[in-house]
Amino acid sequence: MQKPVPPGRSEPLPDAFARHVASSGVLDGAAAFVAACSGGSDSTALALLLSAEARRREVPIVLFHVDHQLRGVEGHRDARAAADLAASLGASFVFRSFPVRDLRETGESLESAARRLRYESLLALGRDLGPGTLLGTGHTLEDQAETVLLHLERRLGRSRGGIRPRREDGVVRPLLPFRRGELREWLRSEGVPWREDASNADERFARNRVRRQLLPGLEARWPGATVRLARAGEALTARLAGLDAAIDAALGESALPLEGPWPRRLFERLGREAAGRLLIRAAGGTGRPPGRAQVGRVLDRVAAGETSFRETFAGRRIAADRLTVRLTPPARLPA
Numbered sequence: 001m002q003k004p005v006p007p008g009r010s011e012p013l014p015d016a017f018a019r020h021v022a023s024s025g026v027l028d029g030a031a032a033f034v035a036a037c038s039g040g041s042d043s044t045a046l047a048l049l050l051s052a053e054a055r056r057r058e059v060p061i062v063l064f065h066v067d068h069q070l071r072g073v074e075g076h077r078d079a080r081a082a083a084d085l086a087a088s089l090g091a092s093f094v095f096r097s098f099p100v101r102d103l104r105e106t107g108e109s110l111e112s113a114a115r116r117l118r119y120e121s122l123l124a125l126g127r128d129l130g131p132g133t134l135l136g137t138g139h140t141l142e143d144q145a146e147t148v149l150l151h152l153e154r155r156l157g158r159s160r161g162g163i164r165p166r167r168e169d170g171v172v173r174p175l176l177p178f179r180r181g182e183l184r185e186w187l188r189s190e191g192v193p194w195r196e197d198a199s200n201a202d203e204r205f206a207r208n209r210v211r212r213q214l215l216p217g218l219e220a221r222w223p224g225a226t227v228r229l230a231r232a233g234e235a236l237t238a239r240l241a242g243l244d245a246a247i248d249a250a251l252g253e254s255a256l257p258l259e260g261p262w263p264r265r266l267f268e269r270l271g272r273e274a275a276g277r278l279l280i281r282a283a284g285g286t287g288r289p290p291g292r293a294q295v296g297r298v299l300d301r302v303a304a305g306e307t308s309f310r311e312t313f314a315g316r317r318i319a320a321d322r323l324t325v326r327l328t329p330p331a332r333l334p335a
Contacts, residue, residue: 013049013178013182013183013186014049014052014186016178017049017053017174017175017178018052018053018056020174020177021053021174024165024174026165026166026172026173026174027053027057027134027172027174029132029134030057030059030132030133030134031059031130031131031132031133032059032060032061032062032129032130032132032133032134033050033053033054033059033060033061033062033133033134033136034061034062034063034064034094034122034125034126034129034133034134034135034136035047035050035051035061035062035063035064035091035136035138036064036065036066036118036122036135036136036137036138037063037064037065037082037085037086037138038065038066038078038082038138038195038197039065039078039079039081039082039085039194039195039197040138040194040195040196040197040200041180041183041184041187041194042138042139042140042143042175042180042183043137043138044085044138044187044192044194045138045175045183045184045186045187046136046137046138046174046175047063047085047086047089047091048089048187048190048192049174049175050136050174051089051090051091054091060092061089061091061092062086062091062092062093062094062125062129063082063083063085063086063089063091063092063093063094064093064094064095064096064121064122064125065078065079065082065083065093065094065095065096066095066096066097066098066117066118066121066122067079067095067096067097067098068098068100068114068117068118069097069098069099069100069101070100070101070110070114070199071197071198071199074197074198077195078195078197079095081193081194081195082095083095094125096121098117098121100113100114100117103117111205111206111207119171122135122137122171123135123169123170123171126169126170133170134170134171134172135169135170135171135172136171136172136173136174137171137172137173138173138175139163139173139175139176140175140176140178140179140180140183141176141177141178141179141180141226141227141230142179142180142211142215142226142230143163143176144162144163144176144229144230144233144234145215145225145226145227145229145230145233146207146210146211146215147162147163147233148162148229148230148232148233148236149210149214149215149229150206150207150210162230162232162233162234162236162237163176163233163237164237164241176230176234215229240277243273243274243277244277244281246270246274247270247274247277247278247281250266250269250270254266258278258281258282259282259327260282260324260325260326260327261324261325261326261327262278262324262325262326263323263324264302264320264322264323264324264325266278267299267302267303267325272299272303275299275302276295276296276299279295279298279299279313279318280295282327283313283314283315283316283318283327284314290313290314291314294313294314297311298311298313298318298325301320302320302325306320307320307321307322308320308321308322313327316328316329317329
């Protein structure tokens with residue numbers, strides 16, 4: 001029986017996936033794979049495709065599932081489905097469970113807390129498994145487009161870019177070129193079931209609103225908007241990666257830490273766009289990222305040659321003197 005070819009593609013999905021990972025190098029250097037598996041369609045497709053790639057490369061693969069303790073019996077069924085999938089693939093299975101409601105940090109949304117704990121545990125597993133372990137997540141082309149819209153909604157836009165195909169910490173997203181619909185069609189053709197998380201319909205969560213309302217509305221009004229947004233996210237991510245490389249090279253040559261303090265001449269050397277990116281990275285690494293207006297105001301003051309200034313900046317303070325620019329902790333009133 002001939003393998004089904006997804007709409008818009010000239011080859012079966014497993015062949016398209018193999019060609020993508022070979023040409024992009026997104027999985028190069030892998031000593032082991034971890035597939036984050038919620039039990040949904042995207043992560044189920046990732047597990048199958050990554051498992052085939054692991055066999056081809058003769059490296060081990062682990063399926064990793066997190067129970068956020070938010071969905072009761074349904075959450076237990078998700079875990080069971082992920083474990084059964086691992087067994088069917090001959091893969092190892094690792095399970096973690098966290099009471100997300102109890103582990104939220106002050107001011108943190110439930111959605112953000114779940115994501116933070118999920119990634120913390122995924123990265124910890126990668127460290128346990130050793131160097132060369134790649135940690136796969138099932139982000140698709142739609143996720144890329146949704147992320148662009150979320151960042152625009154939160155006025156983060158150019159400061160964040162889109163979803164990176166491969167991060168320095170070993171997280172990889174090999175499904176980014178693929179549509180959610182074609183993954184589901186392939187799973188159906190293979191007779192592979194997946195779990196539907198009812199919380200994905202809860203539009204109190206920002207991503208669900210974007211997924212269920214905003215993006216379909218844009219697609220209906222401007223067909224192809226999803227693909228164009230995803231491409232914009234990919235292009236901006238590549239642009240930010242180039243800026244980061246220039247920043248890291250300049251810091252390395254001068255033996256300067258990312259967090260500063262920075263000599264004023266560094267801002268001149270980097271130029272406005274890269275200097276703004278430096279401020280965003282430095283401030284965002286320890287708190288919320290600054291907005292465009294904040295960054296622009298600081299750059300204007302530096303460029304104008306103000307010899308001394310101080311202002312609030314992303315929950316902290318930024319200060320300058322005649323020679324340096326530096327981030328400082330927020331001012332505190334005496335008790």
